[in-house]
Amino acid sequence: MNRFWGFIRKEFYHIFRDARTLIIILGIPVSQLLLFGYVVNTEVKDVKLAVYDQSKDDVTTRIINKLTSSGYFELVKNLDSDNDIEAIFKKGKIKEVLVFEPDFAEKLEREGSADIQLLADATDPNVARMVAMYTQNIINSFLKQEQPLATVPMQVNASIKMYYNEQLRSVFLFVPGLMALIMMLVSALMSSISITREKELGTMEVLLVSPLKPIHIIIGKVIPYLLIAFVDSLLIILMGNLVFNMPVNGSLLLLMGECFLFIFLSLSLGILISTVAPTQLIAMFMSMIGLMLPTLLLSGFVFPIESMPEVLQWFSAIMPARWFNEIVKNIMLKGVGFMYVWKQTFILLAMSVFIVFVSVRKFKIRLM
Amino acid sequence: MMGNGKVIEVKNLVKKFGNFVANDHLTFDVHRGEIFGFLGANGAGKTTAMRILCGLSKPTSGEITVNGFDVYRQSEAIKRTIGYMSQKFSLYEDMTVAENMRFYAGIYKLPRSKRLKKEAELRDKLHMPEIMNKLVGSLPLGWKQKLAFSIALIHDPGIVFLDEPTGGVDPITRRQFWKLIYEASANGITVFVTTHYMDEAEYCDRVTIMVDGRIEALDTPAQLMQTYGASSMNDVFLTLARKAKKAVG
Known part of the structure; x- marks a missing residue:
């Protein structure tokens, strides 16, 4: 038995005296766990957002605030014309553009529904899919919050368009x-x-x-x-x-x-x-x-x-x-x-x- | 062209790595056609000196010429006129004998006619005509060694450097290999060989024994044995090594 323990002790000498082995047995689990834990994160945060607000009313401002305060979006640019959309996507920083139709608040009030266009850069289909989903969820929760007791709920019709990869092909x-x-x-x-x-x-x-x-x-x-x-x-x-x-x-x-x-x-x-x-x-x-x-x-x-x-x-x-x-x-x-x-x-x-x-x-x- | 038939002239060669002196004022000459043995324990500085002579490394100071060319300024010319073979034989195992020869012939810009002549010579030497199309990896060690030597001589260099060429080879193969060395020397090729087999030292025309970066002895094996009152080169070496230890201790 003594011989056996001696053998085990010798093996530990090898391990503790070799920096490379130490790195492998200690460094790899720690670094891999941290790396995968953080990297393999399907959440998207701080998505760069641009807004083309043709209405510029109280409701659109509040929707935009709700989006940016959620932590998922960051408003980077206000656009003045839809000609800018293509150019801004090509630059590559902005992942989503929100387009509010004119008289957004008024329509919502009068007709019970208003249109919003949701344009996403789908060169990364996973990100685009998630960004669109988040946006929709946030807008829906905004509407619920606005009129918790309404019998006929107000509706925002979001039409989603995926740029560069319409079918979101991975x-x-x-x-x-x-x-x-x-x-x-x-x-x-x-x-x-x-x-x-x-x-x-x-x-x-x-x-x-x-x-x-x-x-x-x-x-x-x-x-x-x-x-x-x-x-x-x-x-x-x-x-x-x-x-x-x-x-x-x-x-x-x-x-x-x-x-x-x-x-x-x-x-x-x-x-x-x-x-x-x-x-x-x-x-x-x-x-x-x-x-x-x-x-x-x-x-x-x-x-x-x-x-x-x-x-x-x-x-x-x-x-x-x-x-x-x-x-x-x-x-x-x-x-x-x-x-x-x-x-x-x-x-x-x-x-x-x-x-x-x-x-x-x-x-x-x-x-x- | 080269005074007194000296093909290697070394005066006060010093090579330092930081504070460590690998070669401490080496001075020696090698004559044309000579088999010059370079002996020493591991770490004595043999390989460092040999690398400098081959143009692989620059000396710290000293005057050194190889084939009449200066090692500081004319290492390209030196490289063209020397052959080199290491302990590892340095052949491409996944290529055939002929492909290996063609590759090295190409490096030295050998004309086709000369390459074919060399191939024929090798075929005769090995007594195996079909060997040319065999993969080197499939050859026995002794043949690889002969092939490596032939390739080191493919461009008819004036000097061939052999870095422990017989390491890990059985005694019979070693003896056969020394026959090839004698043959080359008889053809006027200077052979510069490092080894730590002391029996091999006795095959050399002259022998240098290095201890701790310095040349402790340089003479013919017979003369060395006489000087140190030894019966074999092994004893000569042990005497010198012991002396070095005493000097340190």
Whole structure:
């Protein structure tokens, strides 16, 4: 028995003296619980709202107040004409526009019903669905509160219109997200594994002793993955279109250009990982846990960014896939041009430059 | 071109990593066609020195030329004229023998005719014509070793650097491998070899023994054994290592 306890004690030494094991057994449950608890949150909060109030009366003001005081909505803009609606959706910040018909209060009083239009940006169908539902519920509770004893209840007829994705098809959400994920997988994971494999095999050393310049070795290693990832992205767009009727409303050329930028970024991440990771296994773990998981959880692919706590929204801002997602949705669904995605493009570009700079430095240090 | 047939000239080579001195004023020459053994315990600084000679790392100070080229300014030229083989053999296991040869021939810009000649030579050497289309991963260790050596010589380098080339290989295979080394040396190729097998040290023309970053001894194996009154290179090495320990303690 003594021998047995000795064995168990030895195992605890291994666990407590190895920082990595400690991180796994303590860090992972805590971080995953917090992450999933907060991220996997189907509630939507602080939805950016714009109002086109053609009536501007007491009732519409109170409805708007009721909406904004609920905590779910935040009034960002008052519109003066319905021409502005399309433009404001293209900018991407505002998720819902409420349109009150003229003489809203009067109609409600006189005819017992009035019309309201509820326009939602359905590039993220889950968010759009929820936003529309919340709005309706809040308006209904407002009416009940106004006339608790009325025998013939007053009615607000809400006509809902989902912009860019009328049938709320979730595939429109998944295609851009999947594109980001697969390109990360092919570019970052595969290239980092393939570079570390050469390190493990010792062939990297032989290549470095040869007249090839290090930069040529790296470029030679990543070009195949660049091509494969590019073909993959075309494949996803094509299949999305043929099988799921996902449109490409904007310029295909622009879309391909953005894909290229994102692949380039992912490849530089792969190179960065390979300069740090000594073995294929570690490269794989780093790509999986450091890139894939956050991409899946924080890029807005599976869970809406709007409903994340602020800290995670900050994390989501450093996820390249988040910006790529926005770009792809904007181009494919909203059909916008470069003017509407230049900001996201610039962020991706800046990230690429930064990562390339860091990995070149790391690579040089390793050679010293 | 290279005075006195010296292909490697090293004067006061120093390499520091921060405060740690990995190579402390090394001075030695290697002659053309010589088998030059570089011995030392792990961490004695053999690999560091070899990496500098191969152009993989820059020295902190010292005058070093390889094949007449300066290691500070002409590492590209050095890389073109040397061969290198590591303990790991460094072959692509998921490629055939011919594909491996073609890949390395391409890196050194070998013309096709020359590559085919090299392939034929290898076929003869291994006595197995069908081997060219076999995956390297399926070959026995000894063959991989021979193949790696042939590939290190594919561009007819003046010097070949072998970093513990016989590590993990059985004694018979090791002996066969040394035959290849002698052959290369007879063809005028300089062989610079690190090892910690002391019996192998006796196969070298001249031997350097490194202890704690310094060269403790440099001579022919016979001369070294005589100087230290030892019956084998192993004894020579132990004497030097013990002396180093005393100096520290």
